[in-house]
Each structure stands twice: as C-alpha cells, then as structure tokens.
Amino acid sequence: MREECGVVGVVQFDEEPHPVPSALRIYYALYALQHRGQESAGVTVHDGKEPHTLKGMGLVPEVFNKDELVGLKGNVGIGHVRYSTSGDSRIENCQPFIVKYKSGNVALAHNGNLVNGYELRDQLEAEGHVFVANSDTEVLAHLLVKELLKYDPVEAVRNVMKQLNGSYSLTIMIDDMLMAVRDPVGFKPLCFGTIDSGYVVASESVAIDTLNGKLLRDVNPGELLIFRDGEIESYQLFEEKYCAHCVFEYVYFARPDSIIDGQLVYKVRERIGERLAREHPVDGDMVSPVPDSGITSAIGYAKESKIDYEESLMKNRYIGRTFILPGQAMRETAVRLKMNTIGQNIKGKKVVLIDDSIVRGTTSRRIIDMVRNAGATEVHARIGSPPIIAPCYLGIDMASREELIAAHKTIQGVEAVINADSLGYLSVDGLVESIGIERDHLCVGCLTGAYPVEIPGEDMCQRRQLKLNEF
Amino acid sequence: MREECGVVGVVQFDEEPHPVPSALRIYYALYALQHRGQESAGVTVHDGKEPHTLKGMGLVPEVFNKDELVGLKGNVGIGHVRYSTSGDSRIENCQPFIVKYKSGNVALAHNGNLVNGYELRDQLEAEGHVFVANSDTEVLAHLLVKELLKYDPVEAVRNVMKQLNGSYSLTIMIDDMLMAVRDPVGFKPLCFGTIDSGYVVASESVAIDTLNGKLLRDVNPGELLIFRDGEIESYQLFEEKYCAHCVFEYVYFARPDSIIDGQLVYKVRERIGERLAREHPVDGDMVSPVPDSGITSAIGYAKESKIDYEESLMKNRYIGRTFILPGQAMRETAVRLKMNTIGQNIKGKKVVLIDDSIVRGTTSRRIIDMVRNAGATEVHARIGSPPIIAPCYLGIDMASREELIAAHKTIQGVEAVINADSLGYLSVDGLVESIGIERDHLCVGCLTGAYPVEIPGEDMCQRRQLKLNEF
Amino acid sequence: MREECGVVGVVQFDEEPHPVPSALRIYYALYALQHRGQESAGVTVHDGKEPHTLKGMGLVPEVFNKDELVGLKGNVGIGHVRYSTSGDSRIENCQPFIVKYKSGNVALAHNGNLVNGYELRDQLEAEGHVFVANSDTEVLAHLLVKELLKYDPVEAVRNVMKQLNGSYSLTIMIDDMLMAVRDPVGFKPLCFGTIDSGYVVASESVAIDTLNGKLLRDVNPGELLIFRDGEIESYQLFEEKYCAHCVFEYVYFARPDSIIDGQLVYKVRERIGERLAREHPVDGDMVSPVPDSGITSAIGYAKESKIDYEESLMKNRYIGRTFILPGQAMRETAVRLKMNTIGQNIKGKKVVLIDDSIVRGTTSRRIIDMVRNAGATEVHARIGSPPIIAPCYLGIDMASREELIAAHKTIQGVEAVINADSLGYLSVDGLVESIGIERDHLCVGCLTGAYPVEIPGEDMCQRRQLKLNEF
Amino acid sequence: MREECGVVGVVQFDEEPHPVPSALRIYYALYALQHRGQESAGVTVHDGKEPHTLKGMGLVPEVFNKDELVGLKGNVGIGHVRYSTSGDSRIENCQPFIVKYKSGNVALAHNGNLVNGYELRDQLEAEGHVFVANSDTEVLAHLLVKELLKYDPVEAVRNVMKQLNGSYSLTIMIDDMLMAVRDPVGFKPLCFGTIDSGYVVASESVAIDTLNGKLLRDVNPGELLIFRDGEIESYQLFEEKYCAHCVFEYVYFARPDSIIDGQLVYKVRERIGERLAREHPVDGDMVSPVPDSGITSAIGYAKESKIDYEESLMKNRYIGRTFILPGQAMRETAVRLKMNTIGQNIKGKKVVLIDDSIVRGTTSRRIIDMVRNAGATEVHARIGSPPIIAPCYLGIDMASREELIAAHKTIQGVEAVINADSLGYLSVDGLVESIGIERDHLCVGCLTGAYPVEIPGEDMCQRRQLKLNEF
C-alpha cells in the first residue's frame, strides 16, 4: 500500500528573524511526516518580498542540505512530502507549487485528491489556461488565482471550495500570508498548534510535537484559517452535516503517536486489536504482529486474548531502495531481505498473525508461507480492518479494483489464497467503534463501495454529503 | 553506542557461473548485517584469475549499484560492513582489504580488535614493512602474507594466530580459496551454513537466513575453515580452555533473530526482561521499551511482572543523517526528531522504562525527562545489563572510561543523573543466566574490569586464557 | 561578456524510428552550440502521442546521459542551451518550456529578449494568467496558446508576433509539429538545412555541419517555417523594410565557422583585423591575439600589416568553474590561471594586442599589465569593434550602462585606464564594411545608442522599423 | 595519443600559516598541469604532525572543492595529475601515494615509467613485501622506505636510484620535508622556482608562472633537491654523461608556454614549422593547423614559406567526455563534433595541413577526408615530427607497435592510408636542431627504435647510458 502526502505550514511573528529559521522548522516537521511520502519534498518560505523554494526528488535528508536551508530567508513558509508512485514522478509535480499572478505569488501544498480534477482542468483549459504540470495542485492554484483577481482571500477560497469535489487538506501562502484549508468533510487530517512566537499547521500532530509545539486542535472540516498579524482568524466557510474522516489514517497511514480528530492513533489500533480478539478468537500459542503496521493491534489482541505477545517476524530496519534480479529465487530473497522469521519462537506453535489490512494478498501469502516454513503448526491471520472491496478516489493510491483480492473473493477465498489456517477480518462496526467516531462521520468507501461524495460510476452512501450544486 | 563490523564469505561450487552471482549474494548478506556497520561497505570476488572489488563510504544501497555488482565476476567472494566512527573514516580503511604479494592476492574482512595491533605494526615496521591505512586488517594482511611465503595456508594461519592477542572473526580469500577464522576464545560471532550449491560464512545467522540458506553451526573459537573443492575442511588450530563470547552481542549489538553460539538473541533478551522483573520489581502501571533496543526485554519484563506492555515512545523510522544548529532549543528538537512520546498512554501513569544499557547517561536523561513532561507520575528505569564500568578493548567502540557514567558513580548517583524515580540494573549473574552460557565462557570485561585476555594496565580475570607465549 | 542562448529543432520523416534518434541529434547540435550557453540545457521530443523532456543545470554532457537520451522516443524535437547569468538561474527557467492546454502541448525554445516582455506579462496577468517561471518564453507560450484556441497555427503565430517587440529566434513544437520563427528584423541568427530524411533548424550553421547536414539558408526575418509531412512550408508573416542583424554575433558570439545571414564569421573577423590594421596602423614587432576571441582578427591584422603573427598569451584549455579566495594576490592568480604570458616571445618587443571588444576594461587592464610585466616595451591595444557606449536590450547580457567603460570615458580615457601605449577601436563603418551587410540592415544599438526598435528611454535610429501599431 | 602525468611540490617557510594555504597553491599548479593528466588528481599536505590527503577520479575542479581544500592544513605539500588510461584506473592508483613506516610517513608523486618496475616488484615480493596498488609509485615507496630504515634521506635516495631503470621525475615528502628527484638522464621535465616565502617544484614552468613565481632552473638529471629550513639543498647524486630528454615533450605534450631544459616549447614548435617548410616545401594556397597541437608549427611554416596562415578546421572547445552510438554515421558525427571544417576558407584551395605527429593514422585520415569534402583541391600533410616507429617504454602511453602505422608502412604507404596528396615528416635531425639540444642529450627511442636505456628486446643506442651495474 502506497502512502500519500504530508503538508506543513509555519509562521513566526517576531520582528527579527527568529533564532530557528522557519525553513528549518519546516524541515523538521517534514521529517516527522516522512512516512506520508518518500518520493519528493519541498519547502517554500516568503521573506516579505519574494518567495524562496527548495524542492527535489527523494527523502527529506536527500533533498535539503543545511547551508541551502539556513539560507532560505523568511518567517513564514509551507512544506510538502509527496508519496511514491510509479506514474508521474517528475520534478514539475513536486510541491509546494508556486505561481505568480497579477498581485503577487501563491504557493500551495496539497494532501488529497480531487474527484473532479480533470473536469476542472478541462474547464480552465477551455478558458485558455495553460498548465505545466499534471497535478491537482496546479488546478487549485489556477482556480485560486482566478478568484483572487476578483475577491479577497476569504471569498476567493470560499468560491474555489464551491467548485471542488474530493479531499483536500491544504497549506497556502498568498505572498507572505499563511492559510490552511480542510475540505468540508475532513477526509484527510489537518491540525494546528503553537510554537514559541508563532504557529504551525500540519497533517499530523507528530509534526507539532517534533517542534516542541502544543497541539491546539484539528482544523475543522470546511474551515479556513488565516495566520495574520500574530493572530489566527477562523472562517467556517462550509458547515458540514456529516464528516468523512478516512478510516485508513487510523488503520495504517498515520503514525501511532498522532492524534487525529481527537483520537490517538495508537489507542485506536490497540482497541482494534482487542475488538479483533473478541470478534475472531482463536486458540493460539502466541500473538505476533506483521511489523511494523501490525504491532499496536497485536499488543491489543494479546492483552484481550491473554495469549502471549511474541515476535515471530523481524523487519530489517535498513531496507530502503534495493534491487532484485528476475527469477523466483530472487523474489524470495527480496522478501527475506525485508522480513526474517525467528524460527525458535515459532517452531511447533499455533501463531496468531496480526496485520493491518490485506490489499492484493501476495505479501500476506509470502509471509504466512515463511512462518509455516519456520515450523508453525498453524497460522491464523487476523486483520485489523474489514475487507477492502473498492478503490479509493480520495487520495489513497492503494490498488485498482482488479488488484484488490477482496473485491473478487469471499473471505474463504482469500483465506485459501493466503494459505491461512483461519482468517478473521475486523467488522466495519468493530472498526468504527474502535476509532470512537460515529460511522456517519467516517469515510468507509473502500470497505463498502458507498462513498461520502459523488463519484462517477460508484454508489453514494445514504447519509450523504450535499452535492456541489447544493452548497 | 556505536556498532562494530560485519563479515561475509560466499562460495559457489558450480562449474558454470551461478544464476545468482556471488557478488549479489554477498550484497544481500551485507544488507542483513547492515546494523553492524553503516559507515562503509565492500565486496571482493575472485574469478579464478584475479580479484574484483567494489567498496565505498555509506550504507549498502549507497555503495553498490546493480550494474556494477552484477558485473563483478567470480564464484567466491567476501564482504564487509564497517562501523561508524568519527575518527579515521577514510576510504583507505574500507574493507575488504586486498594485497598483492609474491604468490597472488590476499583479501581480508575483519570484525574485532587486536589488543597488540600497534605492537605488531611496530614490529613489522621495524622489519621494513610499509602501510597505507591504519587498520588492524592491514597488519593481519602483512602477517599472513609473511607466513604464506614460507608455509601452506593452514600453517600460515596458525603462525599468524600465535602472534595475535585480541578479537577477530575473519573471512579471507587467498586467491580464490575462501577461509574463515575465529579467534581462540570466540569473542565475536561467526557462523556458517549451506546455500544451494555452496556455502556462506557470516557474522550473524540472519545473513544465512536472508540467502535462504541453512545454518550449520558456529565457527569454533580457534577454528580455521577452508572451503575448497566443494568441501569444508576444518582445522582446530587452538583448543581453548575457556571461551570469551562478548555478552553485548546478546544485550545490544546482534539482531534479535540471530542465533549466536547456540543462543537465539531474542530469547536471551526476553529472559533478560523476565529476570530483570524478578531482580527489580516495581509497582508500575505500564512497561514500555526504549525503542528499538529495549523492545524484547520489555516484552519479557511485562510477561513476568504481569504489568501491561504499552508503548510510550515512538521512534521515527526515517531518521538517518540529519543536522541540527547549535543551541539548547535545537538539541531538544534533535531528540524529538528521533523519538516522540505518546502522551495519552503515559499521562498519570507510573512508567517502567526498559532499555538495554546505559553508556554516558545523557540520552537516558533526555528520554526520562520527555516521558515526565508527557505526564508520567513516576519513571522507573530498568536496564537489561549490569553497569558498564570499564572500556572495551575487543572491538566495541562504546566510550572511554571518562565518559562511562557508571565508572565514576554509584547506582544511586546514576539514578540521580538520569532523573529516574528508581533505577535497576541487571546483575552479572542475571545476565549470564539469561544468556544461557557458563560465565567462564563469556567476556564480561566492561562489566567487571577483568578481561579474558591480557590488556596492558587492566586486570586479567581468574579463569584466564593462556597468554600468547603459552600457546 | 556573457553569452546568450542557442536553439535547435530536428524532424525526421521516416515511418520507422530513425537509426539515430532525434534526441541524440539534438544533443549533438546542442554540443555544437554550447558556446551560446553553459548554464542549462534541455531537449524535448514528441512521439506522436506525448512530449518527453530532459533538462537541467550545467553543460550539455553534464545534463544528459546516454541511456536517458536514447530512451527519449520521438522523431521530432527541439533543444536549447541557456546562457550563464548570476540572476535567476532556476530549474524552472530551463528550456524548452512546455505547457499543456486545451488541445495539446506546446514546447518552445527561445533565443532573444522581448523589450515589452514585462508589459505583455502584466496584460496576461490582468487577464488572469498565472506564471510559474519568470522568462519571456513563458509569456510567449501563453500568448501562443491564447491564439491557438482561436486560430490555426499560422494565424496564431502571426497574431502573437504582432504583439511582440524585441528579438526572438524560436523553435516551437505544437504537439509533434515543428516550427521555426525569426523576429521581423532578424536580430538573432536562425538557419536551417537538410539531414538525411529530415530537417534541422539551429541558431548557427555549425550545428547543421555537426549533424553532417547541408545548410539550406537562413530563416528570413519575419518568416515562419512549418515542417510538416516531409515538407517545409514557408510563411513570410512580416515583410521587413530593414533588418537589424546583431553585429556582435560577428564580432564575438558566434563560432568562427558559422555562416550567418550569408557571411562566414571567420572571414568577417579576418576583414575586421585587416581593416583595423588600416585604421590604426602601428609600428609593432609582433601581432598577438587575446585568445580565443582575438585570434582570427589578429591573423587578419598581421596579414595586412605584414607584422609577424606571434602568440604572447596562452589560454588554459581546462579552466572551467574554479574558485578563488578573497585578496589581491588571489585575484592575480585567477587571471594567471586562465591566461599565461609567453615571456620569451614578448621580451623587448612592441606588442600589438588584438581583442574583439572592451566591456568593463578590467580584464583588458590585467592582460596588458601581464604582457608588460613579461617584458614588452610597448603594448598597443587594437579592438575589433567600436566602443560599446550603451546597453543591449535585445538579448545580450553584456553589462549595465554604469559598468560600460566607454559609456563614460573618451578613448584616451579608456587608453589610460587599461594602461595601453595606444588604443585603436574599429570604426562603425569599418565594422559594417567588414561584415559585408548594409548598415541599414544591422543593429548597432550598443555602439551608437540608437536602436532599431523602440526602447523606452532610448533613441530610435533613423531608418527605423515600424512600430507595433503600424504593422 | 594519451597524455602522461604532472607533479608538483610546494613549501612555504613562514612560521604562521601562510595567507594562501599550500593546498590551494598546489591546486592552482595542478590546474596549470591539467593537460598532463585528466584521469585523477590528488594533493597531500603535511602540517608538521601528520599528512592530509584529498584525491579522486576526474579533473582538478571535479576532485577538489574549496571547503575541503582550505581545510587541508600544512605549509608543505605535493600534488599529482594522472593521465587517462583504459586499463587500471582505480582509486588505489591515484597519487600522491602515501605510506606509513617505522619512522613516519612518505608521500610520493611520480611522472615517468620504470623499465624494471615489475622486476623490482618481484624482488620486493620475494622479500615479503605486500602491495595494494599496481603502480610503479608503490614500488618506489617501498624501495625508499627500505633505505630510509638504514640511511639518511640523501643516501636513501641514492640507493634507490641505483636500482632504478627508467624515467622518473618525483616530488616526495618524508614527513614534512619536501624533496624533488629527477632520473639520471632527465627523461621527463622537472623544474623549480621561488614563490613568496617559499618554493615550488613542478613538471612544467607554467605551474610556477600560475603561482606568480619565478622559474629558477630545471632540476638536473640525477639531482636530488631538499627544501629544508628555508633553504634548497642540492645533491648531484648521479653525474650523467648524456641526457635523454624526451623529444615528445616539445613536439606534443608540454604546454607551448613552458620552458623545458632551457627551451621554450613555443619557440621549438615554431622552429619545427620553419624547418618543415624547408624540408618539405609545397606550392600551397594556405597553411592550416590541425588544432590545437598543430597551431604553433603552422605559424612557423607559414612564416618560412610565405604562404598565408589561414584556419581550415575549428575545434569545439567544449568537447569533453561524450558518447556515441555504434555505426558509421555516428562515428563521423563524433569527428565533426570535435572538429568542423570552415568551408569557405578551404574551397578550391591547395591546403597545407600541419599536425604534430601521426600515431595510428585514423584521425589524420578522417580529418583529411573532411577537408577534401569541404572543397580543398589538394591536401598536403606536413608533420612536425619524424615517423613514430617504435613504442615508448618511458612513460608515454602512445600505442603498441602493432598500432603504430609507421612501424609497418613506408612513408608512401602512410600517405596512401591517410589519403594525402603529399606527406612530409620532419627529419630526426630537423627535430633535434629545432629543439636546440644536442642529439646525444635527447631521447628519440620511439623514432629510431634505439633507446637510451636498456630495454629488454629492444636496441640500445650508441651513445648509451651506463647500465645499472656500472654506476
């Protein structure tokens, strides 16, 4: 499963340049959000006169060097880490995306996906707009500039949001004014807090922690924040009836130490494990996580089931970009390179293996085979989320419907493919209750096939959001 | 605590070049041993006519690229990863170290430290030898070549070993003949196993696992193995009375999934945790590891104490080489960048914090402060090893005596410095019993100040090894 | 004196992919034009479906590698090398500049400078256009796309040209259709020729030579060429009364082996030398060039004056990007690093030193001092162009008016500053006659202060071009 | 024809660190010697306590960066640039070569080739020496250290020289003492001069010029210089009967502005051109050089013959490392990329083409074909050296005997192969007289097949040097 994006915004209200430059703070915050995107990273700061940008392909420490960062002058700035995709990973698509227009500069960092991105781009092209990249972010920039030519920033953002369908957590700089926007249903996380003499906005609260800041709260769905003259102005541009927080942030994406929409991810995962133990008990000898994503749920499962928590798989902490040659032998080596079995722990045992989710099933199969070969007498798979039966259109690049194993097979079918002695998925209710947020305020589109926003060719869920024209 | 080195040797006995080139297998094995050294990496293979080498500064994936690796012809080879040190990290010191002499080439990869390295170098220099690097490995190469001019490989190795005092686990190629040697008391690990149509020798069994190989056994202390003509020849060159296996391999260095001298590291650490719970019980609300080194012992402590295992610290998986600016605020940022607290788990709790060892005490202090600031009412430190009171001369670059906090302070003193509500170190007996090897066969030099080999200015332990001239 | 830009276009009309890929041909052509720009280089090819681009900062061999180039599929493409400037050398400003719009893609490579570039940008911004870079090329792209939404390519280009004031030699791809455009007065060179089964357009004929092609002719001022279906279509969109070919292409910029607007640069420079010998004879012992720019004129001067041609200065062929420390001693080292005197040739001689032009005078001063210190009894400076008294607004980044020594000093004043025994500049008439093109068809703006196009705050020359609104 | 190596030594006798660090001066000197080697570069300085080295593959500006260079502390140092060879271009072979031995460090930089290098290596290996590289320099280091263990530096050098057969111009540091040595017959150039408060030794005087120094004189063949305590000590260790200065330094290798053994290279080449005009007059319309190596001789030929000097070939100044695809068309492109014809100058002319030498003849053939295709009615080749009929064993990697066209063909044969209307080689006497040094003091081994030192399997010239055992 591929990860998505992370956004940051920092403003410092001192007269003098702050001892820790904004660019450096953004750099640290991006480090804390690195798990949200490893393909590219970027920082744009504004010194009151003009913006300065550093961006490039690679991990945060590869893209930035100290001298360049410290040389980026400005008390306000935004940052971005971008997920890895095989598709269109060109330097032009790196963010922040900066444009110049009549009245100045606009810089944007975006996490999410516009369902009507292509439509909007077509409309803009029909009006004569030209594009240099192929990202939603460029579309957002053009829409925003168009409105800024006629309206003040608040109206401009409102008018842009009226046209958007999809997920977006944004940090924006209009010249040196920092703003943050979250879509009306709050798909993707976005929160803010204080740092000494300033503020920070970020995709996850861990970025605020890293800066020794204090989390104030989540940005509300539909809310626009403007950080101006030492103050935070809040504009609730859209009053949502229901939210649609992505459940997979809790299940997999977010760091366990982040608090998202009021819920500590660690606690959610632990409750998932406990619930899973109740929904799918098994008479096992040991409970083991598939590291790292299964760890916290496995702790919960062990606690609830009173079965010993014991590691059976060890993950190589150093596996980054590697390469393998073609051939079956090599493919197995590749798996072993990433994950090794601890034979003595497993031998002769009935192992309860906890993972967060199953996408294609191929990795699960390989891992279960490894555990069996290491001597387990039984392997029972317990999954901390319901079957993924439909694709995500809201910013998570998981897999196409064809590739999703649970879109085509019954649970028994999946059990057979992954070669488990038994397979237990968490129920949708179980997941919702573990998260601790009402189902009406969560997106479970990929788990049910019914989405909280209108998606051409897909169902719309009952307690649905307003359509665009109803705003 | 800095890590040390890892060595590998691979031989494939097919006539034809094997589908998976030896160089590639060594590369994978080094990946599995990356935790033993992140500063440099190298591979030397021999194609029957001449050796070919790739080495450089950096992590395994940084040093090697696919095209170059696959181009390295040869069915036999050795590899090395080197630990990170501020001192003398020049390209000349990268290993394998290859020399040409009268009869051909010798390549060596070394893990360990010669106590009499400088002495031997002086002797060689007095005889007119010249050196290009400043490593023990170069001394070993010169000694070996000197003997090879007069003796066959087995006698040559025996004669070299007679002169050595210290730790050494070596993989050696004399032209295209692979050898492995372990010092007479077996300080550092070294084991070997089969792979399809060949053999692999490595510092830890995880390297064998990664190649889908089968661990045969540890190389015996004092043993020389020669892999020749499809066979393994064993020469027990020195029959040791006592071994001196380094206990810190179990406590900290080795990967948990490695089996060293018959003991699975994971199990040892778990027993350490259990024993620690008995030696230093505490009425806590939760048991938490300092990740990653405290994880397995914390699992054991929790099991034995029946206190809940709960994470209180989250480690950033992506922190590699970063940089910070001077200043107090920045130093705190650096700690937070690496490790974050999970406030909701900790708040109002009595936390039992498990780590493997305390060297200088500064990191422990910072971590305990962080946990306190996150709301813990009490923080009880439990350490999976006895106090380190003396330096290591056998290959582990921990710290000088001046820097070792326990060399100068009582346990109460350390407790005060690290700001713990209570501090409990594992006893030496506790450690020995957890490892499951008789004390007489372990090195505990840094824990007692009495070393298993003669070290100028330090005590020699009772059940001592033979001195050099007694061999 | 900084150099400017070079453009290339290549089309191959074979069905099958041509044995030498277009991208590779463009690469070779850019190599031949490297003297026109060393800061960045880029290639865009189109495979019939979509464009593919490689660009980056640095010299041609630094930007492109073989594998990437050969992987760029497409039978048609354009290329660009960009001059070195301290100002705004960001990756965004690298060319070709590619935009997507309603009907497809447009890629442009531009050599020249728009006098009304900022004005046009302001107009576009007022209409809501947003920009990502700050180059004229982006303005050209927006203007062209705007017209393409309403008109066919020929009309679109005509409409764009109507709005432009300044110099532009362009290669353009609208999807996979190659076009070439030269401004109505032909400031900058642009020519085209045949290669096997296709065509090549380039800033200088040496690029055609390098591809073993045959120069057909210069693109006419005001002409649009479309390379379509194996044919060249010519559209003379503007019928100019006078041309305004930049004289500095002949004096300095272009390669001696290029033929520009019918004149071989080498021959022009030789005639400059001969004329200079007649205008400013001197009783010298030897004629020496300041290498490389003075070489050809020095050959001409020697021939005409019958004084021996002898080298007195040797240029280091390897000086690229170097660095010096602050301080006087170091600055002298920097000059010596680039250029050394040949003492024995100079000693006791009256040296006639030929250079192409004087901009600031500082380098001339240093060189003359060096020649004196090497033992010359007299140093007579002879310059192959008239005094530069005004800045260039048409694409040559020479210097500001303040920095131009001849804008503030008489010839005697300059003579004193550069410490020459005598100084002789070529007359404007001498230059014009050496070039062999009527004065009315040349730009001599920087030599007279009267420009062939309207420039705010500067004079307009008599035989002036039509103003925009007169077209 | 490949180039060879360049060596440098710098010492500054100030108490305080000198304003321009020695490392920086060496860097500038290497820049001036870059034409002698483009494969690798290195600097070693000594700060009184220990040596510090920077070296690597590539051109001088690629290997060194400012911060690292300025950080290299020490008032004394040596440097090296190494020629490009396809064979054994490994980092281990980069110079300076530094070894540690009993009493300290020895660093060497070597230009030349030992005829008995392998023999000496065999002897050393038989004595138990081990080697890490495969260069003569390592052999020299071992020999020197061996003697230094028994003798003072002067005796040590003398004893080493007694064992050497071949060419060597060396700069050496024994700890922080700088020395320079030239072989007894002075094959390769080596000279020294003053810089402010110190001295510089270098392969060519241009390096001294670049440092604003003053050439004192050449190092005598057989001389050892020691730069100690602000003084230069001279030891004439061997009193040679005849010298054997390499004539190809004058013909091709050295920079024209260098003075070698009293002769300015520029003047020698000019005289070569004049002599060639007398030996091989031709009724041509123009005299043209093959740039760059033919330029100075062409100036001389033109002067003597009174035929106009006119360029017919233009060399691309930017061609560095490029790549071409296989195939005939591409090979021609590669030639055109490097060198272009100036058609208008050539058309209908009888061209006298001057080059320095012919090695394989393939490039000459291609160039003459190009000139013909550009319209020349006749092409007469005049070569500034006699036919090369034998290989060089003294440090110039020209070609093997098989590849040398003149080793197998008569002059008419060569004329036919290169497709010239006529071909004239300079006579050996003509060359000797142009150089201005008696034939007895020059090496002309590759021109006659009789070498000034004993070479197994080759003739020894009459006026021969003493054999080793006669010293």
Ligand SMILES: Nc1ncnc2c1ncn2[C@@H]1O[C@H](COP(=O)(O)OP(=O)(O)O)[C@@H](O)[C@H]1O
């Ligand atoms: N690939 C691996 N997988 C799991 N654990 C590992 C791996 N490599 C090393 N370890 C363990 O990680 C611990 C070191 O972790 P930690 O203390 O977090 O590192 P640090 O050295 O940065 O303090 C050691 O106990 C070691 O055994």
Ligand SMILES: Nc1ncnc2c1ncn2[C@@H]1O[C@H](COP(=O)(O)OP(=O)(O)O)[C@@H](O)[C@H]1O
């Ligand atoms: N810095 C971090 N520290 C701890 N856990 C993290 C961190 N970043 C991400 N995670 C968690 O790691 C999990 C991903 O681990 P894993 O499944 O092993 O990765 P992969 O994507 O390679 O399968 C996610 O659940 C995520 O929440």
Ligand SMILES: Nc1ncnc2c1ncn2[C@@H]1O[C@H](COP(=O)(O)OP(=O)(O)O)[C@@H](O)[C@H]1O
């Ligand atoms: N820095 C320099 N300046 C001028 N001439 C040089 C310089 N360095 C080397 N040369 C001369 O250039 C000639 C080599 O030029 P050329 O034949 O064009 O090169 P090659 O054929 O090796 O590419 C030699 O005669 C050499 O003396």
Ligand SMILES: Nc1ncnc2c1ncn2[C@@H]1O[C@H](COP(=O)(O)OP(=O)(O)O)[C@@H](O)[C@H]1O
């Ligand atoms: N490839 C080339 N071959 C020969 N001459 C060139 C080449 N490229 C540019 N030139 C000429 O070199 C001159 C610039 O040389 P010079 O004055 O030495 O450079 P600089 O710009 O460093 O002062 C120009 O006159 C230009 O026409």
Ligand code: SF4
């Ligand atoms: S469809 Fe699934 S992954 Fe996508 S936003 Fe909704 S819950 Fe999250």
Ligand code: SF4
């Ligand atoms: S002294 Fe300590 S670290 Fe060193 S080998 Fe002995 S037990 Fe291991």
Ligand code: SF4
């Ligand atoms: S002003 Fe001068 S440099 Fe500019 S285009 Fe005219 S002649 Fe050329």
Ligand code: SF4
């Ligand atoms: S053989 Fe030729 S190239 Fe070699 S040193 Fe003698 S003259 Fe020079």
Ligand SMILES: [Mg+2]
């Ligand atoms: Mg996972």
Ligand SMILES: [Mg+2]
């Ligand atoms: Mg640790």
Ligand SMILES: [Mg+2]
């Ligand atoms: Mg010039």
Ligand SMILES: [Mg+2]
């Ligand atoms: Mg040449």
